[in-house]
Amino acid sequence: xxxxxxxxxxxxxxxxxxxxxxxxxxxxxxxxxxxxxxxxxxxxxxxxxxxxxxxxxxxxxxxxxxxxxxxxxxxxxxxxxxxxxxxxxxxxxxxxxxxxxxxxxxxxxxxxxxxxxxxxxxxxxxxxxxxxxxxxxxxxxxxxxxxxxxxxxxxxxxxxxxxxxxxxxxxxxxxxxxxxxxxxxxxxxxxxxxxxxxxxxxxxx
Amino acid sequence: xxxxxxxxxxxxxxxxxxxxxxxxxxxxxxxxxxxxxxxxxxxxxxxxxxxxxxxxxxxxxxxxxxxxxxxxxxxxxxxxxxxxxxxxxxxxxxxxxxxxxxxxxxxxxxxxxxxxxxxxxxxxxxxxxxxxxxxxxxxxxxxxxxxxxxxxxxxxxxxxxxxxxxxxxxxxxxxxxxxxxxxxxxxxxxxxxxxxxxxxxxxxxxxxxxxxxxxxxxxxxxxxxxxxxxxxxxxxxxxxxxxxxxxxxxxxxxxxxxxxxxxxxxxxxxxxxxxxxxxxxxxxxxxxxxxxxxxxxxxxxxxxxxxxxxxxxxxxxxxxxxxxxxxxxxxxxxxxxxxx
Numbered sequence: 001x002x003x004x005x006x007x008x009x010x011x012x013x014x015x016x017x018x019x020x021x022x023x024x025x026x027x028x029x030x031x032x033x034x035x036x037x038x039x040x041x042x043x044x045x046x047x048x049x050x051x052x053x054x055x056x057x058x059x060x061x062x063x064x065x066x067x068x069x070x071x072x073x074x075x076x077x078x079x080x081x082x083x084x085x086x087x088x089x090x091x092x093x094x095x096x097x098x099x100x101x102x103x104x105x106x107x108x109x110x111x112x113x114x115x116x117x118x119x120x121x122x123x124x125x126x127x128x129x130x131x132x133x134x135x136x137x138x139x140x141x142x143x144x145x146x147x148x149x150x151x152x153x154x155x156x157x158x159x160x161x162x163x164x165x166x167x168x169x170x171x172x173x174x175x176x177x178x179x180x181x182x183x184x185x186x187x188x189x190x191x192x193x194x195x196x197x198x199x200x201x202x203x204x205x
Numbered sequence: 206x207x208x209x210x211x212x213x214x215x216x217x218x219x220x221x222x223x224x225x226x227x228x229x230x231x232x233x234x235x236x237x238x239x240x241x242x243x244x245x246x247x248x249x250x251x252x253x254x255x256x257x258x259x260x261x262x263x264x265x266x267x268x269x270x271x272x273x274x275x276x277x278x279x280x281x282x283x284x285x286x287x288x289x290x291x292x293x294x295x296x297x298x299x300x301x302x303x304x305x306x307x308x309x310x311x312x313x314x315x316x317x318x319x320x321x322x323x324x325x326x327x328x329x330x331x332x333x334x335x336x337x338x339x340x341x342x343x344x345x346x347x348x349x350x351x352x353x354x355x356x357x358x359x360x361x362x363x364x365x366x367x368x369x370x371x372x373x374x375x376x377x378x379x380x381x382x383x384x385x386x387x388x389x390x391x392x393x394x395x396x397x398x399x400x401x402x403x404x405x406x407x408x409x410x411x412x413x414x415x416x417x418x419x420x421x422x423x424x425x426x427x428x429x430x431x432x433x434x435x436x437x438x439x440x441x442x443x444x445x446x447x448x449x450x451x452x453x454x455x456x457x458x459x460x461x462x463x464x465x466x467x468x469x470x471x472x473x474x475x476x477x478x479x480x481x482x483x484x485x486x487x488x489x490x491x492x493x494x495x496x497x498x499x500x501x502x503x504x505x506x507x508x509x510x511x512x513x514x515x516x517x518x519x520x521x522x523x524x525x526x527x528x529x530x531x532x533x534x535x536x537x538x539x540x541x542x543x544x545x
Contacts, residue, residue, distance in 0.1 A: 046208035046260060067211045067262075070249070090250050094318060103292075103321040109249045110322070113211050114242070114264055162317060165296070179452035180316020 052116050056081065057125030067113050072096045074112035075122060083123040083153045087182075094181035097154040097161075098122050104161025106180075123153035126160070135201040136160050139194035147185035155181045159195045168199045206252050210261040215269050217395050217427055223263055224425040225397045233417060235332065237424035241265050243288060244323035246315075247331045255341045256332075256348055265324075265427070273429060276300065283307070285325050285431045291381070292320035303435055305543075306442035306461055310384035313446045316453045326428035329382045329392075329408070329485075330420065334455060335364065335375035346372040347416040362521040363455075366529070367482035369517055373416030375483060376455075377409065382485035383461040384444060387477035390433045396426030405431075409484040416483075438465040438473050440545045445536040446479070447528060456480030458529040460536035464500070469541075471495040476537075478512060481529045488512040491533065505537040506530070 049064040056079060063078050072089070075081045075098070087095030089108045096108040099121040126134035133141070136159045146152045158181045162168050167177035174192050183191065214220035224239050234240065240259040242248050243266060251257035265288065273286040278299050285294060294300060295311035315323065337343040337355040344353035356364055356374050364374040382405070384390075390405040408420055422428075442463035448454035459479035465472040474495040476488040491512035498504045509530035516526045 044210055046210050050211060067209055068206045068252075090253065091246055091319060094316065097318055104318050105322045106246070106318045109246050109319075111211070111242075111245065111249060111262075114245065114266065158318065161321070165292070165317070167317065176452050177317045180318045 050113050052113050054079075054112065054115060054120060055118070056120045057122060058119075063112070065112055067111060069112045070108050071098070071100075071110040071112045071115050071120070072107035075107060075120075081122050081124050084157075085150055085153055087151070087154075092182075093151070093154075094158055095151050095154040097158045097181065099157060099161060102161075102164065104158050121157070123157055126156070134160070135205075136163070136195070136198040139198040139201070140191075142197065143190045143194040144187075145190040145194040146183075146187050151181060151183045151185075155183065155191055159191075159198065163195065163199045163202055168195055171196070206255070207258045207260065209252075209259055211264065212261065213264045213267040215267050217268055217270060217273075217429060220263055220265060220268065220427055221396055221425050224427075232424050233419070234422050234424045234426075235419060236417065239263060239424070241427060243327045244290070244319075245327075246319050246323045247327065251332065251339075254339055256339060270429075278303065278435075281435055283433045283435065285433070287326035287428045287430055288324050290321055291315065291323045291325060291328055292317065294325060295320060302440075304384075304388070304433070304439040304442055304463075306384045306387070306439075306444050306463055307381075307433065309444040310380040310461060313444065313452075314380040325381065325431060329379060329385065329405075329431070330422075330428075331379050332419065333375035334378050336360070338375055347375060347412070347419075350415065350417045357519065360521060361519040362524075363457075364519060364522050365481060365483045366516040366518050366522055366525050367478070367486055367513070368411050368484055370412045370414065370416070370483075372414055373412035373483065374519060375412070375416065376480060377482060377484050377486075378455040378480070379485065380444065380446065380456065380459060380479055382409070383459060383477040383479040384442075385431065385433065386485040386487045387461040387463055387475040388433050388436075388439065388442075389475075390431055392428055393430040393432065394422065394426050395429050396423055398423070400429075405485070406487055412483050436463075436465070436473075438463040438475055441466065441540055441543050442475075443536060443540045443543065445532055445539065447532050458525055458532040460529075460533045462533075462536045462540045464495075464537075464540050466500070466541065469499045469501075471498055471500050474508075476508075476512070476533070478529060478533065481513075481516070481525050488533070490514065495537070500537065500541045502534070502538070505534045508537065509533045 054061045075084050085095040087093035091106045091109040097104050098107045100118045136156050162177045168174050174195050239261040242262045273288040275286045277284045291311050301308035338345045343355040365376045385405045392403045444461050446456045446459040456479045461477040463475040474492040476491045478486045491508040494508040494511045513526050
């Protein structure tokens with residue numbers, strides 16, 4: 001599922017510690033000889049790579065991708081933003097949740113090629129430039145709203161969407177509208193408490 | 206996943222022309238080389254599993270006709286553009302006020318993320334979750350005509366008890382469709398042969414001998430809108446969904462109910478059942494049992510008996526018959542007691 005070596009050749013650990021700044025400083029340009037050799041006269045073939053432009057966390061990226069590439073795999077394996085997690089890869093767990101044009105969606109069920117021209121926000125794009133956490137991130141820390149942490153990026157991004165949609169009015173609402181994010185450690189009570197704190201803080205702001 | 210070409214038509218007419226170019230007219234849309242994609246929540250999943258194998262996808266999200274993204278209401282109808290997302294329709298105050306059944310059938314479907322992605326037209330066309338259909342190593346008449354049905358003798362707890370055939374017992378899992386069939390919705394379609402309107406009840410086909418043919422649509426036809434008439438029973442309406450877990454699960458049994466009451470007497474009833482049938486399921490026998498009668502526990506139970514009179518259980522799904530009946534009884538009594 002996750003590679004021990006990142007596409008840029010960095011080890012996983014090095015990559016994790018440096019990924020946010022590295023990705024922000026130098027957007028990866030994935031180019032492919034196959035795309036470059038394409039003759040304009042030849043009809044397109046299903047295996048041809050598509051050159052696609054994505055805006056991720058306010059950065060522009062140009063990638064050469066097989067049309068089959070999910071937005072999730074584009075983020076993780078081609079851009080190097082591994083904060084967004086792959087759980088089930090079939091739209092059943094919510095670990096891959098990202099914001100597209102401000103709406104929470106499942107990046108595993110969306111082909112990357114379908115996201116051209118959209119504004120994509122991942123968990124890496126939530127904290128402010130000076131490192132201050134988003135109110136939802138801070139609330140998850142304050143309430144210990146995780147154990148293993150694997151579902152947490154999806155939970156946090158989904159919670160931002162949930163609050164923005166106006167579906168965090170009550171604990172029942174939060175449980176209903178966050179039901180697409182499974183937590184195998186069952187940190188649900190703390191997740192609900194964190195969302196209530198973040199909701200109130202966002203309302204005050 | 207099979208490699209595919211990807212194109213983005215910008216008008217409905219262009220989408221139809223592009224779909225017509227490669228495909229034979231008489232291929233079911235789900236087996237066509239060129240297929241449409243909108244939210245992708247169902248199709249992308251089935252492409253990953255190898256169940257769907259289009260060679261070319263036409264992305265409908267760049268279509269520019271504004272009506273495709275609008276919900277329009279007047280005194281008599283609610284008209285949903287095909288590309289309206291489930292979440293947007295569920296949150297629409299006008300829809301909720303005028304017809305709670307429509308809003309609740311959407312609200313209790315899928316998850317917040319999936320509702321933000323899935324289009325209304327795509328939602329009604331979602332394919333079954335039958336595990337033997339989803340896993341390509343099993344025989345499945347719906348996926349591979351003539352290969353047999355592994356569910357008949359397999360684990361069929363999730364499967365249908367109504368509308369089944371000897372070829373297929375796969376459940377239609379959608380919720381919104383139950384509201385639409387109960388309310389006599391009409392589907393507006395455009396295609397190479399011109400525009401047409403399909404009563405919602407005629408959109409899906411019973412499995413019969415050809416469970417691979419799931420709808421009345423041709424491969425070059427696009428749903429552009431779903432129109433729901435507003436009637437005296439629209440406001441007193443409700444969707445009750447019973448699941449293995451309380452949220453984010455498909456229905457084991459559900460009931461879509463709309464009632465026009467004259468005091469305690471039922472003037473008109475509209476009923477559909479989810480989770481128990483192979484297609485969106487209108488329960489006309491139950492409606493007939495209620496019409497003109499005082500709605501009490503006894504007549505509600507009689508209506509539920511009528512609704513499941515033709516049910517055919519398999520080894521593991523017989524529980525759906527009593528569960529379905531109790532779901533309908535509760536939905537009827539709760540709808541009767543709504544303050545409208």
